[in-house]
Amino acid sequence: MWTYEHQAITTATPDALYRLWTNVTTWPEWNTDLQRADLRGAFTTGSHIDMLSAQGTLTLRLTDVQEHHAFTDEVELDGLHVRTTHRLDALPDGRTRITYRMEITGEHADTRGAEIGPAITGDFPDTVAALIRHAER
Numbered sequence: 001m002w003t004y005e006h007q008a009i010t011t012a013t014p015d016a017l018y019r020l021w022t023n024v025t026t027w028p029e030w031n032t033d034l035q036r037a038d039l040r041g042a043f044t045t046g047s048h049i050d051m052l053s054a055q056g057t058l059t060l061r062l063t064d065v066q067e068h069h070a071f072t073d074e075v076e077l078d079g080l081h082v083r084t085t086h087r088l089d090a091l092p093d094g095r096t097r098i099t100y101r102m103e104i105t106g107e108h109a110d111t112r113g114a115e116i117g118p119a120i121t122g123d124f125p126d127t128v129a130a131l132i133r134h135a136e137r
Helices: 014-022 024-030 109-121 126-137
Strands: 002-010 032-039 049-054 056-066 070-077 080-090 096-106
Touching: 002 109, 002 126, 014 024, 014 080, 014 126, 024 032, 024 070, 024 126, 049 126, 080 109, 096 126
Parallel strands: none
Antiparallel strands: 002 096, 032 049, 049 056, 056 070, 070 080, 080 096
């Protein structure tokens, strides 16, 4: 298994951040890697998100949606299972911790995940920073 995690702290509330997550068509405003994002159905477990980037179209399946707290999406890529969890934790001081965690499993995930994982997660810090800027407005 290959894993990567990025965390950041913001003054934005979990509700404000979650609203940005559920408004999938606006993801390209704060995720500059995306040209387009479309949600098929409601933002609930079992729905799908089609994302268009310079690398092509990718369809994610929402596998665990916890309203105002977290969501997990999954996709199969070249025989590897890629799971990304996005989590919001309200902190005692009123701020919110955002966590993006990716896990890649499957045959040879230790080596193949180490090859493709950094390409996928390389923009996590910038994406989370842009999400924070949008939510704090």
